[in-house]
Amino acid sequence: MTIFDKTYLGTIKTIGLGVLMLVSVSSCDKDRNKPGYSYFPDMEQSQAFETYTSNPNWENGRTNQLPVEGTVPREMIPFDFEKTEVNRTWAGQELENPFANDASVLEDGKRLYDIYCMHCHGDMGDGKGHLYTSQKYLYLPADLNSEKIRTNPDGEIFQVITVGYGVMGAHGAQILPDERWKIVSYIRQELHPKAEEAAKVAEQEAGAEGEETSSEQPA
Numbered sequence: 001m002t003i004f005d006k007t008y009l010g011t012i013k014t015i016g017l018g019v020l021m022l023v024s025v026s027s028c029d030k031d032r033n034k035p036g037y038s039y040f041p042d043m044e045q046s047q048a049f050e051t052y053t054s055n056p057n058w059e060n061g062r063t064n065q066l067p068v069e070g071t072v073p074r075e076m077i078p079f080d081f082e083k084t085e086v087n088r089t090w091a092g093q094e095l096e097n098p099f100a101n102d103a104s105v106l107e108d109g110k111r112l113y114d115i116y117c118m119h120c121h122g123d124m125g126d127g128k129g130h131l132y133t134s135q136k137y138l139y140l141p142a143d144l145n146s147e148k149i150r151t152n153p154d155g156e157i158f159q160v161i162t163v164g165y166g167v168m169g170a171h172g173a174q175i176l177p178d179e180r181w182k183i184v185s186y187i188r189q190e191l192h193p194k195a196e197e198a199a200k201v202a203e204q205e206a207g208a209e210g211e212e213t214s215s216e217q218p219a
Contacts, residue, residue, distance in 0.1 A: 049063040050063065051063055051064050052064060075176065077177050079162055079163070079172060081159050081162070081163065082163065083163040083164055083165070083170070087159065087163075088156050088159050088160065088165070089156070091155045091156055091158065091159035092152060092153035092154075092155040092156035092159070093153070093155065094155060095153075095154070095155030095158055095159070096154070096155065097154040097155070097158070097181050097184055097185060097188075098178075098181055099178075099181050099182060099184075099185045100154065100185065100188075101189070102185065103189065105181075105182045105185050105186075106182075106185065106186055106189060106190055108179075108182050109182035109183050109184075109185050109186030109187075109190075110186050110190065112175065112179050112182055112183050112186075113183050113186050113187070116171060116174065116175060116183070117183065118130075119131050120132070120137070120141040120168075121141050121142065121143075121144055122141075124145070124191065124194065124195065125143070125144035125145050125187060125191040125195065126143050126144070126145060126195075127140050127141040127142055127143045127144070128140075129141060139167060141168070142165075142166075142168070144187055144191060145191060145192060145195035145196075150192050150195075154181075154184050154185075154188060157184045157187065157188075158180055158181060158184050161175065161180045161183060161184070162180060
């Protein structure tokens with residue numbers, strides 16, 4: 001090999017090394033606005049239409065379309081009862097609890113009650129939840145153990161959970177129908193008996209105190 005050949009090879013190696021270094025430096029560029037070449041630009045730059053952009057594929061020119069008339073989302077059951085006294089009474093007459101007297105749903109019912117109800121109505125359902133006792137909410141929530149609610153049909157309680165009552169907001173969008181019925185069952189089968197038992201104990205204690213007071217008085 002001649003001196004010329006060695007010089008030529010050396011030049012080639014130098015140029016090759018320089019190109020390699022240039023590529024390495026450019027590939028490590030931290031400028032996120034210039035990421036380099038894209039092998040699949042159709043994936044990087046999606047052809048999908050954004051939700052609120054115009055869309056020539058529809059007659060009304062909108063991307064975000066209303067559901068097909070007469071259809072409902074999966075797992076959603078249409079609820080025709082509105083937030084009125086008449087509709088609440090109607091719901092009590094028409095709706096039946098699929099979990100009535102089913103003790104197997106009480107554990108799940110308690111879990112759901114603790115999530116959605118306890119902060120207002122309290123763990124005993126007496127309306128003294130944390131929001132009220134901490135004075136963050138000054139309006140006393142309903143006592144779920146009151147005579148009125150204890151004598152209401154399950155359908156009325158279900159309707160109140162679904163569309164709300166008074167200052168109480170609707171929970172139909174947050175809680176599935178079966179979950180609402182489980183909460184109703186928990187209130188009916190757990191909270192009401194506990195409240196009745198507590199009332200009996202309090203009545204007995206009051207009677208005992210009354211007898212003790214009368215026996216202490218002189219004849």
